[in-house]
Amino acid sequence: MIVIPYLTVLTTYFSYGLLFVFSQIRDLFQKITGWFNSNNLQGYTPICLGLEDFYLRRLYLRIQDYFGRPTSSAPNTWFDVIERYSNDNNKTLKRTTKISNCLNLGSYNYLGFAASDEYCTPRVVESLKRYSLSTCSRRVDGGTTVLHNELEKYVANFVRKPATIVFGMGYVTNSAILPAMIGKGGLIVSDSLNHSSIVNGAQGSRATIRVFQHNWPSHLEEDLREKIAEGQARTHRPWKKIIVIVDRIYSMEGELCKLLEIIAICKKYKVVQDVS
Incomplete structure (x- = not known):
């Protein structure tokens, strides 16, 4: 049961590696024959350089039909996708009159309000x-x-709080609030797989950042015990404030946080807990 995921990962990376190597060989032959440079406009700087240009031409073009597909319905759980075709190896895509009803697995429509609702x-x-x-x-x-x-x-x-602040964007919430909550002389203990908005907010706060292993309460407790005992760097003074930050749901991994265990540890060491 443990071998299958590893085999899947290995075969995926092996296939990607083969495609990368063969694409590099094709580029080499094009440079040798001069056909590759014949399409460049003289006097103009290329829009994409290096690996970015290589990725677009050799890798992304093969699968671009699967990205940015035009839809003809509301982005509900199931939605209609317009099929496309290409006559020039996916460089340009043309729409057809065919429509496929597809399951939506890439939406932020968590509450289902994107589709028509009676209320x-x-x-x-x-x-x-x-x-x-x-x-x-x-x-x-x-x-x-x-x-x-x-x-x-x-x-x-x-x-059940005296007041709240509503932000129009989740990323801004974390990246803007954290520097206001804690600053220099404070300690942020963050899960290793926290969202990048939390990472940016923590870095902008000028507080000391300690990262514990993902969803591992025992490692969090070890870090807290160690950092509380050590205090601030050089001066070893007590921390002005300690905040433990986790994601309630790790959207990139699809995991739930062990929230009750983490809250119990925070109460034990009398630190502030922030659940994003």
């Missing part, structure tokens, strides 16, 4: 007519509407 859709249309699609401004510069304030009140009541 939500009419209210969304009404809100768009009244408030427009966007305020075209940051909230601090005049982009706050009545809806923002109402939503923050509802969220605060739901989580």
Whole structure:
């Protein structure tokens, strides 16, 4: 049961390696014959250079029909995809009249609101007519509407807190809030597979960052015990603040965080826990 995933990974990388080698050989022959350079415009800098150009021509073109496919329906769980064909080895793709009904495995439509809904859709249309699609401004510069304030009140009541702040983007939430929560003299203990928004926010905070093994509460406890005992670097003073940061759901891996165990450790060592 353990061998099969490793064999799958090995065969995948082996196939990719073969394709890479043969593509390099093809490029070499094109350079020798001069056909490769004949298509370059004299006096103009190439848009793509080096491996990026190689990847687009030799690897991406083979499978580009599987990326950015045109759709003809709402991006629901199942949606209609327009089939395409190519007469020049996938350099250009032309649409057909054929439509395939496909399972959507690449959507951020977690709550299912992207498709038509009897309750939500009419209210969304009404809100768009009244408030427009966007305020075209940051909230601090005049982009706050009545809806923002109402939503923050509802969220605060739901989580039983005095107030909340609503961000329009999850990436901005983590990367902007962390530098405001902790700074120099603080310690951030972060899961090794946390989202890049958390990584960027932690790096921008100027706090000391310690990474523990993914979803491993015992390793988290070892790190906390060690860093609390050591204190800050050079001065060995106690940390001004310690924050443990994890993802509730690791979307890239499809794993759930061992949240209850991690919260218990945070309470044991009296540190702040942040669940993204």
